[in-house]
Structures are given as C-alpha cells and as structure tokens.
Amino acid sequence: MTRRSVLRTLEFGVPVLVVALWWFISEAMPPSFYFPPLRDIWAAFQATWIFDGIGRDVVPTLTGIVLGYAVSVIGGIAIGVVLGSVPALHDFLHPVIDFFRSLPSSAAVPIFILLVGVGMEMKVAVVTLAALWTVILNTSEAVAGADPVVTDTSRSYRLGRLDKLLFVTLPAASPQIVVGMRVALNQSIILIIVAEIMVSTQGIGFFLKNAQWHFDLTGMWSGLVMVGIIGFALSRLFLFFERRVLAWHRGLHGKAEL
Amino acid sequence: MAGTAVVSTVTRETATPEPAASLWSSSRALRRVTLLIVCLAGWQAIALALDNPVVPTVPDFFAAAAHDVTTAVYWSSLGNTVAGWAIGLGIAALIAVPLGMIIGLSTVLDHSTRIIVGFLQATPSVVLLPLVVLVYGTTIQMKIILVAIAAFWPLLIQSTYGIREVDRVAKETARSYRLRRRDRVLFLYLPSAAAFVATGLRLAASIGLAVNIAAEVLASPPGLGQQILLRTSNADDPASAFVYFVTAAVLGVLIAGLFRGIEQAALFWNPAHRKAVRKARLKGRAS
Numbered sequence: 159m160t161r162r163s164v165l166r167t168l169e170f171g172v173p174v175l176v177v178a179l180w181w182f183i184s185e186a187m188p189p190s191f192y193f194p195p196l197r198d199i200w201a202a203f204q205a206t207w208i209f210d211g212i213g214r215d216v217v218p219t220l221t222g223i224v225l226g227y228a229v230s231v232i233g234g235i236a237i238g239v240v241l242g243s244v245p246a247l248h249d250f251l252h253p254v255i256d257f258f259r260s261l262p263s264s265a266a267v268p269i270f271i272l273l274v275g276v277g278m279e280m281k282v283a284v285v286t287l288a289a290l291w292t293v294i295l296n297t298s299e300a301v302a303g304a305d306p307v308v309t310d311t312s313r314s315y316r317l318g319r320l321d322k323l324l325f326v327t328l329p330a331a332s333p334q335i336v337v338g339m340r341v342a343l344n345q346s347i348i349l350i351i352v353a354e355i356m357v358s359t360q361g362i363g364f365f366l367k368n369a370q371w372h373f374d375l376t377g378m379w380s381g382l383v384m385v386g387i388i389g390f391a392l393s394r395l396f397l398f399f400e401r402r403v404l405a406w407h408r409g410l411h412g413k414a415e416l
Numbered sequence: 417m418a419g420t421a422v423v424s425t426v427t428r429e430t431a432t433p434e435p436a437a438s439l440w441s442s443s444r445a446l447r448r449v450t451l452l453i454v455c456l457a458g459w460q461a462i463a464l465a466l467d468n469p470v471v472p473t474v475p476d477f478f479a480a481a482a483h484d485v486t487t488a489v490y491w492s493s494l495g496n497t498v499a500g501w502a503i504g505l506g507i508a509a510l511i512a513v514p515l516g517m518i519i520g521l522s523t524v525l526d527h528s529t530r531i532i533v534g535f536l537q538a539t540p541s542v543v544l545l546p547l548v549v550l551v552y553g554t555t556i557q558m559k560i561i562l563v564a565i566a567a568f569w570p571l572l573i574q575s576t577y578g579i580r581e582v583d584r585v586a587k588e589t590a591r592s593y594r595l596r597r598r599d600r601v602l603f604l605y606l607p608s609a610a611a612f613v614a615t616g617l618r619l620a621a622s623i624g625l626a627v628n629i630a631a632e633v634l635a636s637p638p639g640l641g642q643q644i645l646l647r648t649s650n651a652d653d654p655a656s657a658f659v660y661f662v663t664a665a666v667l668g669v670l671i672a673g674l675f676r677g678i679e680q681a682a683l684f685w686n687p688a689h690r691k692a693v694r695k696a697r698l699k700g701r702a703s
Binding site: 165166168169170172173176192246249250251253254256257259260261262263264265266267268269271272273344345347348351352355356362363366367369370373375378379381382385386389390392393 | 441447448450451455466468470471523524527528529530531532534535536538539540542543544545546547549550551622623625626627628629630633634640641644645648649654657658660661664665667668669671672673
C-alpha cells in the first residue's frame with residue numbers, strides 16, 4: 159500500500175474502530191443510567207428519528223436555521239457592501255457593529271422571547287442577532303480593503319455600478335465573506351438550540367429538553383447523535399459550497415489559505 | 417497609482433476648506449462621542465417605539481443600573497459568570513493545546529483524528545446541556561464542563577494547524593543543524609504555532625462565554641444569565657434584566673478586545689503576518 163492509501167484507510171478506519179469500541183465496551187460495562195449502551199441508543203435512534211422525528215423536530219430546527227441564516231447572509235452582505243464602499247461611514251459605525259458581534263447573543267434570548275414571543279419569528283430573530291454582524295463586518299472590511307489597482311481599472315473601463323458590484327467587488331471580497339459566513343453558520347446552530355431548549359414546542363432543542371424532563375437518557379443520546387449528524391452535514395455542505403465559490407481563488411493562490 | 421491618490425486628496429481638501437470637516441476626520445474622540453450620542457438617541461427611539469418594559473428608555477436604564485450596581489447580587493453574578501468562563505477556558509487550553517500540537521506533529525494522528533474531530537466540533541456543545549444538568553445539577557461544575565467542551569475544539573484545531581503550518585525551510589534547517597527535539601519544540605514549533613494558538617484562544621474565549629451564559633439562562637446556576645432569566649420571567653423589574661444583559665454584552669466586548677490584543681502580540685512571530693503588515697503599511701502610505 160502506498161503512504162497515501164494508508165492515510166486514507168486510517169482517516170475512515172479509525173472512526174469506525176472508535177464506534178465499534180464504544181459499542182462493545184458499553185455492552186460489556188455494568189449498565190449505567192447516564193451512559194446507556196450504544197445498542198440501546200441505536201434502537202432509540204431508529205424508533206425516534208427514522209423517520210417520524212425528522213418531520214416533527216428536525217424540519218422546524220432546520221427551517222429556523224435556514225431562515226435566520228438567509229436573512230443574516232443576504233442582509234449582512236448588502237449592508238456590508240454599502241458600508242465598505244463608503245469608508246467614512248465604515249470607520250464611523252465600526253465600533254457599534256463590533257459591539258453587537260462580540261456580545262454573547264445567548265444573553266438576549268429571554269429578552270427576545272418577551273419582545274417577539276415564542277414562535278418561529280423568535281428563533282429567526284435570535285439566529286439573526288447571532289449571525290448578522292459577523293457577515294456585515296467581514297463583507298465591509300473586504301470591500302473597503304479592495305485592491306486599488308482593480309478599483310481603478312474598473313473605473314477606467316467605465317464599468318457600470320451593477321457590473322462593478324457583481325463582477326469586481328463581490329468576487330474580490332468573497333474569500334473573506336465566506337469566512338464570515340462559516341462563523342455565522344456555527345453561531346446560528348448554537349443559538350437555535352438555545353432558543354429551542356428555552357421555549358419551544360418543537361425542534362431538536364425541545365426534544366432534548368423533553369427527554370431531560372422524562373429522564374429518558376437513551377432518547378437524549380439518540381438526539382445528541384442526531385444533532386451531531388446535522389451539524390456534520392451542514393459543515394460538509396458548507397465546505398462543498400466554499401470549494402465551488404472559491405475555486406478560482408484556490409487556483410490563483412495554489413492552495414486554500416482560509 | 418500613489419501619485420494620483422495623493423493628488424486627488426489634495427484637490428479635494430483645497431476645494432472644500434471646511435475646518436469642521438478636517439476636525440471631524442482628524443479627531444477620533446469627536447467621532448466616537450458623536451457615535452455614542454447617535455446610539456443613545458437610536459436606543460431611546462427604539463425603546464419608545466417598542467413601548468415594552470423589557471427594553472427600557474435610556475433614563476430608565478440608567479436609573480435601574482445606578483441601583484443594580486450597588487447590590488451584592490450584581491457583583492456576585494458577574495463574578496460567577498467570569499469564574500465559570502475562566503476556569504472552563506483554562507481547563508480546555510491545558511488539554512487542547514498540547515493535544516493539538518501532538519496531533520499536528522504526526523501525519524498519522526492527524527489523519528486518524530480528522531473525521532472524529534470534524535464530527536465533534538460540528539456538534540454545538542449546548543446540546544449537551546440537558547445531559548450535563550442531569551449529571552451535575554445546576555452547579556458551577558456544570559457550567560465549567562460545558563465551557564471547557566465548547567472551548568476545546570477551536571483550541572485543538574488551531575493548535576494542530578499551527579504545528580502543521582511551521583515553515584518547511586525552518587524545519588529542515590533545524591534538522592540539518594541536528595537541533596535536539598526539545599530545542600526544536602521550544603525554539604521552532606512553539607513560537608511558530610503561537611499565532612494560531614492565540615487565534616484559537618480568541619475563538620474559544622467568545623464561544624466559551626456564549627455557552628456559559630446560555631447555560632445560566634437555560635439551567636440557572638448563579639451568574640448574569642440567571643439574573644436575566646429571573647428578571648424577565650418575574651417581570652416585576654424588567655429594566656433591571658436589561659441592565660444585566662448590557663453587562664453581559666460589555667463583558668463579551670471586553671473579552672473579545674483582550675484576546676484580540678493577545679492575538680496581535682502573538683502574531684508578531686508569524687512571518688506571513690509580518691509580510692502582510694508590511695504590505696498594508698506600504699498600501700496605507702500610498703493612499
């Protein structure tokens with residue numbers, strides 16, 4: 159075997175081995191209330207999540223993430239482009255945006271509940287508060303820091319405003335915007351779970367809270383596995399998107415420097 | 417390039433010789449004070465428009481704040497939040513940084529752990545809250561464990577990157593000179609990885625604080641989040657809930673600033689960053 163294929167085998171073999179070890183060790187250990195055997199977790203997983211739980215709890219959670227994240231990304235890029243194009247405004251407002259980016263958004267959840275209620279609007283509002291500012295700042299900094307040669311060239315060619323935005327400004331800023339979007343996605347996932355654990359009647363956060371109330375540890379573990387799968391799937395999906403959007407950038411610089 | 421930029425600024429300044437404009441652009445303090453006034457006015461407008469006691473007007477807020485900061489509860493909540501965050505972050509750093517470096521040193525370990533780390537890192541640690549609450553109750557240990565888990569992954573991943581990205585020429589030079597393993601670690605790997613570890617610390621610090629406050633809001637062990645929850649759910653003192661919220665926000669901003677400072681100091685070692693800074697300085701001089 160070549161070195162590369164050995165590493166490839168390890169990459170996929172070790173996780174399989176770890177799961178197998180968990181299966182057999184949890185089986186052999188004396189029964190524990192908090193850490194049930196993987197066999198039971200798997201049985202609960204099948205019973206809960208294939209496929210009733212998907213529509214009941216996974217879909218509401220994903221809907222909240224997608225809506226709040228879409229608002230944050232679209233709004234954040236729009237605001238960021240405006241701020242980045244007017245350097246005086248960018249410098250003036252920077253401290254405020256930085257303030258909102260740095261505050262722990264989870265502290266705002268009880269206040270949002272009183273303001274917006276406990277429905278989907280609240281989840282979307284909380285996710286937006288957590289995700290919007292990072293996208294704004296990454297976009298505005300990238301637009302403000304655009305290469306002056308490129309800016310002057312597009313001016314010399316008399317590019318229209320829209321053409322300049324679509325074909326010069328946004329592509330040039332995209333590597334940094336994508337970094338902001340990745341951070342924002344992680345924050346969205348955390349905050350939606352917080353909001354759902356706090357007040358909700360559906361969603362994965364609610365499921366976990368409910369399992370806690372009923373001391374259903376096996377069910378709770380199956381929920382944890384589900385969240386792991388969703389989180390992993392979202393991060394892989396993002397990686398795929400990132401590779402597509404930034405393919406030109408990787409080609410230009412030889413490797414991903416993100 | 418540089419010429420045109422300078423010429424254009426000069427013409428602009430001579431064309432509009434307003435002293436106010438130059439004072440505006442030269443005085444950072446003036447801009448900051450104006451911004452503060454704009455923000456307070458915006459806050460007042462929003463509070464009046466919402467007309468909901470949970471978002472108090474500016475005068476109500478300062479009245480509530482003046483009372484709250486004299487209470488013992490305020491300071492003990494702040495202390496509890498900071499303690500849970502700091503201990504959790506410290507534990508995570510002590511374990512994750514050395515472990516990440518060991519993983520970074522070995523290609524085999526790096527590949528073997530890649531999927532597991534990716535999977536666990538993508539799982540937000542707040543989902544463990546219901547489990548950790550069942551095991552530890554609403555105690556400070558519960559917070560510390562959640563903070564440590566949340567802070568663990570960015571630290572581990574950045575430490576691994578840091579070692580992996582050590583300059584190849586420097587590595588081979590060290591090997592040619594037959595530097596001992598200990599010296600290689602002390603004088604090559606640690607200084608090179610410092611910037612990455614500092615970035616990991618900054619990310620871990622803010623995620624840790626967010627998770628810490630989330631734990632306080634959700635399971636109410638003592639801390640700022642617990643006070644926010646109590647004061648919003650009782651609704652007899654909603655302005656005061658907002659005082660605790662602003663305190664948590666300011667704490668988040670201070671922590672972010674502190675760790676950004678540490679990162680800047682650590683970046684001093686990073687040759688890629690030095691190159692970028694030099695470039696930025698040249699660019700700044702040109703425009």
